[in-house]
Amino acid sequence: xxxxxxxxxxxxxxxxxxxxxxxxxxxxxxxxxxxxxxxxxxxxxxxxxxxxxxxxxxxxxxxxxxxxxxxxxxxxxxxxxxxxxxxxxxxxxxxxxxxxxxxxxxxxxxxxxxxxxxxxxxxxxxxxxxxxxxxxxxxxxxxxxxxxxxxxxxxxxxxxxxxxxxxxxxxxxxxxxxxxxxxxxxxxxxxxxxxxxxxxxxxxxxxxxxxxxxxxxxxxxxxxxxxxxxxxxxxxxxxxxxxxxxxxxxxxxxxxxxxxxxxxxxxxxxxxxxxxxxxxxxxxxxxxxxxxxxxxxxxxxxxxxxxxxxxxxxxxxxxxxxxxxxxxxxxxxxxxxxxxxxxxxxxxxxxxxxxxxxxxxxxxxxxxxxxxxxxxxxxxxxxxxxxxxxxxxxxxxxxxxxxxxxxxxxxxxxxxxxxxxxxxxxxxxxxxxxxxxxxxxxxxxxxxxxxxxxxxxxxxxxxxxxxxxxxxxxxxxxxxxxxxxxxxxxxxxxxxxxxxxxxxxxxxxxxxxxxxxxxxxx
Amino acid sequence: xxxxxxxxxxxxxxxxxxxxxxxxxxxxxxxxxxxxxxxxxxxxxxxxxxxxxxxxxxxxxxxxxxxxxxxxxxxxxxxxxxxxxxxxxxxxxxxxxxxxxxxxxxxxxxxxxxxxxxxxxxxxxxxxxxxxxxxxxxxxxxxxxxxxxxxxxxxxxxxxxxxxxxxxxxxxxxxxxxxxxxxxxxxxxxxxxxxxxxxxxxxxxxxxxxxxxxxxxxxxxxxxxxxxxxxxxxxxxxxxxxxxxxxxxxxxxxxxxxxxxxxxxxxxxxxxxxxxxxxxxxxxxxxxxxxxxxxxxxxxxxxxxxxxxxxxxxxxxxxxxxxxxxxxxxxxxxxxxxxxxxxxxxxxxxxxxxxxxxxxxxxxxxxxxxxxxxxxxxxxxxxxxxxxxxxxxxxxxxxxxxxxxxxxxxxxxxxxxx
Numbered sequence: 007x008x009x010x011x012x013x014x015x016x017x018x019x020x021x022x023x024x025x026x027x028x029x030x031x032x033x034x035x036x037x038x039x040x041x042x043x044x045x046x047x048x049x050x051x052x053x054x055x056x057x058x059x060x061x062x063x064x065x066x067x068x069x070x071x072x073x074x075x076x077x078x079x080x081x082x083x084x085x086x087x088x089x090x091x092x093x094x095x096x097x098x099x100x101x102x103x104x105x106x107x108x109x110x111x112x113x114x115x116x117x118x119x120x121x122x123x124x125x126x127x128x129x130x131x132x133x134x135x136x137x138x139x140x141x142x143x144x145x146x147x148x149x150x151x152x153x154x155x156x157x158x159x160x161x162x163x164x165x166x167x168x169x170x171x172x173x174x175x176x177x178x179x180x181x182x183x184x185x186x187x188x189x190x191x192x193x194x195x196x197x198x199x200x201x202x203x204x205x206x207x208x209x210x211x212x213x214x215x216x217x218x219x220x221x222x223x224x225x226x227x228x229x230x231x232x233x234x235x236x237x238x239x240x241x242x243x244x245x246x247x248x249x250x251x252x253x254x255x256x257x258x259x260x261x262x263x264x265x266x267x268x269x270x271x272x273x274x275x276x277x278x279x280x281x282x283x284x285x286x287x288x289x290x291x292x293x294x295x296x297x298x299x300x301x302x303x304x305x306x307x308x309x310x311x312x313x314x315x316x317x318x319x320x321x322x323x324x325x326x327x328x329x330x331x332x333x334x335x336x337x338x339x340x341x342x343x344x345x346x347x348x349x350x351x352x353x354x355x356x357x358x359x360x361x362x363x364x365x366x367x368x369x370x371x372x373x374x375x376x377x378x379x380x381x382x383x384x385x386x387x388x389x390x391x392x393x394x395x396x397x398x399x400x401x402x403x404x405x406x407x408x409x410x411x412x413x414x415x416x417x418x419x420x421x422x423x424x425x426x427x428x429x430x431x432x433x434x435x436x437x438x439x440x441x442x443x444x445x446x447x448x449x450x451x452x453x454x455x456x457x458x459x460x461x462x463x464x465x466x467x468x469x470x471x472x473x474x475x476x477x478x479x480x481x482x483x484x485x486x487x488x489x490x491x492x493x494x495x496x497x498x499x500x501x502x503x504x505x506x507x508x509x510x511x512x513x514x515x516x517x518x519x520x521x522x523x524x525x526x527x528x
Numbered sequence: 529x530x531x532x533x534x535x536x537x538x539x540x541x542x543x544x545x546x547x548x549x550x551x552x553x554x555x556x557x558x559x560x561x562x563x564x565x566x567x568x569x570x571x572x573x574x575x576x577x578x579x580x581x582x583x584x585x586x587x588x589x590x591x592x593x594x595x596x597x598x599x600x601x602x603x604x605x606x607x608x609x610x611x612x613x614x615x616x617x618x619x620x621x622x623x624x625x626x627x628x629x630x631x632x633x634x635x636x637x638x639x640x641x642x643x644x645x646x647x648x649x650x651x652x653x654x655x656x657x658x659x660x661x662x663x664x665x666x667x668x669x670x671x672x673x674x675x676x677x678x679x680x681x682x683x684x685x686x687x688x689x690x691x692x693x694x695x696x697x698x699x700x701x702x703x704x705x706x707x708x709x710x711x712x713x714x715x716x717x718x719x720x721x722x723x724x725x726x727x728x729x730x731x732x733x734x735x736x737x738x739x740x741x742x743x744x745x746x747x748x749x750x751x752x753x754x755x756x757x758x759x760x761x762x763x764x765x766x767x768x769x770x771x772x773x774x775x776x777x778x779x780x781x782x783x784x785x786x787x788x789x790x791x792x793x794x795x796x797x798x799x800x801x802x803x804x805x806x807x808x809x810x811x812x813x814x815x816x817x818x819x820x821x822x823x824x825x826x827x828x829x830x831x832x833x834x835x836x837x838x839x840x841x842x843x844x845x846x847x848x849x850x851x852x853x854x855x856x857x858x859x860x861x862x863x864x865x866x867x868x869x870x871x872x873x874x875x876x877x878x879x880x881x882x883x884x885x886x887x888x889x890x891x892x893x894x895x896x897x898x899x900x901x902x903x904x905x906x907x908x909x910x911x912x913x914x915x916x917x918x919x920x921x922x923x924x925x926x927x928x929x930x931x932x933x934x935x936x937x938x939x940x941x942x943x944x945x946x
Contacts (some may be wrong), residue, residue: 007851067799069796077741078711080713080797100611101614101802103611108601108602108603108604112612114612140612142606142607150599150601155603159598159599162591166561166585166590167785168785169562169781171562175556175577175902176556176562178558179556179558203811204812206641206807210641215543230810233812262537263533303534304539337542348606349815363545364543365555366550366553369666369908373550374639375639378815379561380603438748460611473660526612
C-alpha cells in the first residue's frame with residue numbers, strides 16, 4: 007500500500023528558513039474501516055431513534071411544552087441525529103469542568119453518568135494534578151501567583167470589575183489607552199485597538215472594512231469567527247484550498263481579469279483572510295508567498311494571529327517575525343489575548359488611518375462594552391514580560407522553552423510512529439485517530455492515566471479525520487513531557503494508533519483541483 | 529492581455545480617511561474607575577452616563593469576591609467551554625441565574641453583544657420568519673443578519689401592526705401548507721428598549737404568541753435587575769409566567785456590573801445553544817473573576833430586594849424634574865433608568881443636531897455632570913433613531929445630585945438652544 011507524505015520545502019528563496027510541513031495521507035485500510043465504523047453507528051442510530059419513537063426505549067432528552075406542542079417544531083429531527091446518536095456516546099470527553107488554574111497541571115471535577123452520558127452527576131471527588139495538554143496556555147501565563155496576578159489584583163481594587171459603558175461613550179479608561187499603545191509597540195505597527203472578545207473582534211470588524219462589491223478570499227480551514235465576519239460583511243466570498251498558493255493565485259488572477267460575477271465591473275477591494283497557525287491542522291500560513299502575491303495583485307491582507315502571537319518567532323512577536331518579514335506588509339494584524347497572554351479579548355493593529363477608521367466605524371466600539379480593567383492589566387503585565395520591559399529575561403526564556411518543547415514533542419511522537427499533522431514549529435500538535443470508537447477510547451484512557459487531552463471529531467474536522475490535539479506550553483517541563491509521551495506510547499499500542507508508514511515521496515505541493523466556489527449574500 | 533488588466537487594476541484604499549473632527553474619533557478618557565464620582569478628561573463629575581443601575585461597580589463585596597477568584601484561578605481561562613475552559617464558577621453562575629430567574633437552565637457567554645447575536649442564529653435559519661420591532665438594538669440586528677431568515681419589521685410597540693403582519697403570514701400559510709409546517713416563526717422584542725427607553729407590551733405579545741403560534745425571544749439587557757419586585761425583569765413586572773417566554777437573553781454588563789451575558793429558559797431550548805451557539809462554542813469562556821463578581825452581585829440583589837423600589841423612585845423623580853425643558857423632549861418611561869433627551873425641533877441635518885447635543889454635553893461636563901450622547905453607527909442601523917443625550921439613573925445618586933443634574937441640564941439647554 008503506497009502512502010505518500012507531501013513534504014513541502016523552500017520555495018524560490020522567499021523563505022529564509024526551511025518550511026517543513028507534512029500531512030501524511032490516510033492509509034487506505036484505515037479510511038475504509040472508519041467509514042464502516044460510521045456506517046454501523048448510523049444504523050444503530052436509526053434503530054435507537056425508531057425504538058425511542060415507539061416508546062420501547064426511554065426518551066432522555068428534554069421535550070417541548072404541552073401548550074406548545076402544535077407549534078412548528080423548534081428543531082428538525084435530522085439536525086440532531088448526529089448529536090443524539092454519536093456525540094452523546096462520547097460526550098464525557100468534552101466540557102470537563104476544572105477547579106484550579108489552567109496551568110501545566112490542573113484539577114478536574116469527577117463526573118459520573120448513570121444513564122450513558124445523558125446526564126452527569128458530580129461525585130464530589132477532584133482528580134488532582136492532571137497534566138493539561140488541552141488549554142491554550144502557550145507561554146505559561148495562566149498563573150495565580152506572580153507579578154501579573156499582583157498587578158491585576160491592585161487594579162481590581164482600584165478600578166473594580168466592570169465598565170458598564172461602551173468605548174465611544176464613557177467606557178474608555180486610561181488603562182485602555184495604555185494597553186493600545188503597548189500593543190502597537192509590541193507588534194511594530196503604528197497603532198492598535200483592543201476589544202473585549204476575540205471572536206467578536208473578527209465578526210465585528212471585517213464588516214466595517216469590506217462591504218458589497220468587495221471580494222474576500224478566505225482559506226478553507228478558517229475559524230468560525232472569520233467565516234461569520236465575512237458573511238456579515240455582505241461581500242462575495244471565495245475559498246482557496248488550505249495553504250495552497252497556486253489556488254490563491256488563480257483566484258486572484260480570475261478576480262481581477264473577470265471582475266464581479268454578473269456585471270463584470272472591477273472589484274472595489276480584495277481582502278485575503280488567513281490565520282497564523284490553524285488550530286485544527288497545526289499548519290503555519292505560507293506568509294512570504296502570500297505577501298508576494300498580495301503585492302503583485304494589490305490585494306489587502308488580514309492576518310488572524312490568534313494562536314501564533316507569542317508562540318512563534320524568536321521574541322514571540324508572531325508569525326511575521328518567525329518568517330523575518332516586515333509588519334508593515336500585513337495590512338491588518340489581528341490577534342487575541344486569550345492564548346499566549348492568559349487574559350481575554352482581541353486586538354487589531356495596523357496603520358494609523360486604519361485604526362482611526364475602526365475607532366469610528368467598528369461595531370464593537372459603538373455598541374459593546376470595553377475590556378474589564380483587571381484583564382487589561384494582566385495583558386499589559388504579561389506583554390511587558392514577554393518584551394523584557396520588566397527587567398527580567400522571563401519572557402525570552404518562556405518563548406525559547408516553548409520552541410524547545412515543540413521540537414522535542416513532535417520529534418518523539420513521529421519516532422514512535424504516530425501520524426502527526428502540521429508544521430514542525432507549531433505548538434499545536436494534532437495526532438490522527440480516524441476511527442470514531444478510538445476518539446472516545448483515547449480521551450478516556452488518557453484521563454485514567456491522569457493526562458487531560460482534547461479530542462475532536464466531526465463537524466470540527468472532516469468526517470474521517472478525527473484527531474487528538476495537544477497544545478504545548480512553556481510551563482510544561484521535560485519531566486511532564488516525558489511522562490505524557492510514555493503514556494501516549496502505551497495508549498497508542500493499546501489502541502493501535504501507530505499508523506505512520508514513513509515512506510517519503512518528494513512532491514512540490516499538495517495537488518489541488520478546480521473546485522472553487524463562490525458565495526454571494528442576498 | 530491578462531497581464532495588462534492586472535497591471536491596470538487599482539483597488540480602493542482599504543479605509544476611507546476619517547476627518548479629524550469626526551464626532552466619534554476622540555474618545556473621552558476616564559482616569560480611574562468609572563464609578564459614581566468619575567473623572568472625565570480631567571474634570572471631576574457625577575456619573576450620569578454609565579449603566580451602573582444598582583451601583584455595584586464599586587461594591588466592596590463584589591470586588592472581594594473577584595479578588596478571591598483571581599487568587600485562585602488567575603485571570604484567563606485559556607480555552608473554550610468544550611476544552612477545559614469550564615470552571616466550577618461558570619457552572620455555579622449558570623445555576624444561580626437559572627434559580628434567580630426561576631427557569632430550568634441558563635447559559636453564559638463571555639461578551640454581552642455576542643449573547644443575543646449568537647442565540648438568534650442558533651434557532652432561526654434560512655427560510656424561517658422573524659417578526660422584530662423597529663427599535664431593536666444593533667446586537668439583535670446582527671443576530672438576524674447572521675441567521676439569514678426572513679425579517680419582518682413592525683412599528684415600535686404597535687401591536688396592531690404586528691397582528692397585521694401575522695395575519696398576512698397566516699394567509700400565506702394557507703396557500704402553501706407544506707412549507708408552513710416547517711417554517712418556524714419567532715417574535716424578537718426587548719423588555720426595555722435601549723434606543724427609546726419604552727417598555728414592550730408583553731401581555732398582548734403572549735396572547736398573539738398563542739394565537740399565531742410564534743415563539744417569543746425576549747432581550748432583557750436593560751430590564752434585568754431593574755423591573756419587577758425582585759429584579760427579575762419585565763415578566764415579573766407584568767406578572768406573566770416565565771414559561772410563556774421561550775428564551776430570555778440579557779447581558780450582565782448593566783445591573784450586574786460585570787462583563788458577559790446569559791440566556792435562560794427551559795432546558796429544551798437552552799441546551800441547543802451549547803453545541804450551536806457560535807459565541808459559546810468557538811470562543812474562550814468568561815474569565816472566572818468576572819463570573820465570581822456576577823455571583824456576588826446576584827447575592828446582593830437577592831438580599832436587598834428594596835433597591836429596585838428605590839431605583840424606581842429616583843427614576844420617577846428625575847423624569848418629573850426634566851419635563852418641560854425648552855428645546856429638549858424626554859423620551860422614555862417614567863420607571864426606565866436609561867432614557868433619552870432629544871431635540872424638540874431638529875435643525876434639519878443630523879450633523880448639526882449631533883453638534884448641538886455635543887455642545888450641551890460638554891457644558892454639562894464643565895459643570896460636573898457627566899453625560900453622553902447615544903452613539904449609533906449611522907450607515908449600518910436599519911432604523912436610525914434621532915440623535916439624543918442618554919441620561920442614566922443609578923441607585924447611588926442622591927436627591928441633591930438628581931436636583932442638581934436637572935437644573936444644570938435646564939440651564940445649559942437654555943443657553944445653547946436659544
